[in-house]
Amino acid sequence: MNWRKDQRRGERGYHHGNLKEALLQAALDLISQKGPAGFTFADAARMAGVSPAAPYRHFRDRDELLSSIAQRGFEQFEQLLTAAWDDGRPDTITAFERVGKAYLAFAREEPAFYSAMFESGVPVETTPALMAASERAFAVIRAAAERLAALAPPGVPRPPAMMMALHIWAMSHGVASLFGRGDAARRKLPMTPEELLEAEVLIYLRGLGFPTERKPEPAEEKPAGQYSGPWGKPK
Template identity: 50%
Template structure:
């Protein structure tokens, strides 16, 4: 097949689209830019018109992923149900859904070693996504007296870490076949145990 050279309408996006399945299959370090160029049906020098190197391309995949991720998290928060706990659990399920539906983006975001501070837009999109969890955590903790109220940022970070652990162990790849419980049930029960331990929901809830 003849290479398309620079005839893409949007070569930059075509290269991101080409690298995502490669990242999913091989990880963030298992490819060269020449392989991405071949997948996008362009010549290798064309890649360097848009990206300085492999990390720059991965960072763009991560930036776009965080935008999708933040949109999904915000939608989950806004439509998640009548109670703060329901909203928090819906946001958690949206995290799992994103990891399943956008594995290439997810790996670029969380497993590539790319700093979220690599550029301002990447940092802003990451902050917007984490901000949704912070708002949900603040809703859950609001009823506690100030002296007993944990910082929403800490609660959000703990829940983010829990969701990430469920994804890594049970929601992506072959380890997921070993869990006797659906990932959503694992995450929901973990959130419940955590919030009960903090006294944020009744023991019998």
């Protein structure tokens, strides 16, 4: 199913027993309008055109409804980041710049999903499916950080890939939240959010002593391994 914020209002009603999907779409619309904290379980039922008791057929409470939306958001997010990374082709720096642009594009084009994922307050650790989806998405950034760490020239200490992944994620998330989502109150920039993030990452890498020019890389370089912890919490 293509979950987009611009689906027609008439498509979200309760038809042919599709109550769960109708409730998820209703909640997504409400997040777009009011934010993840701005509506109740009953509001979602009303928006879907069903009784206040109907949502309990599929969701324990509002948190479980938000968790389901956040999970779908992370699944789409992972697909977008994976396609952008493209296993580091044609070179690590170019591929990583695409990942940054994809990150900002998702935050801008899917603000309701992004809010559910990062601003709803739903505890990821208590929902295994949501945790797994978030880990898979972060694994793309971790893989890119592993490849970036491998670029450290001789004599330059190689920083832990997890540390780099968390730093780069924090930069991406900060630009997306402050400047990349089209919020009316955001500060005006003399550059695009994509240009700001690219400059931040290049300055960060140069500060670590890494080369940032694009050039062919050794054929024996291997893709990174799997990430083993949830967002922002290394094991």
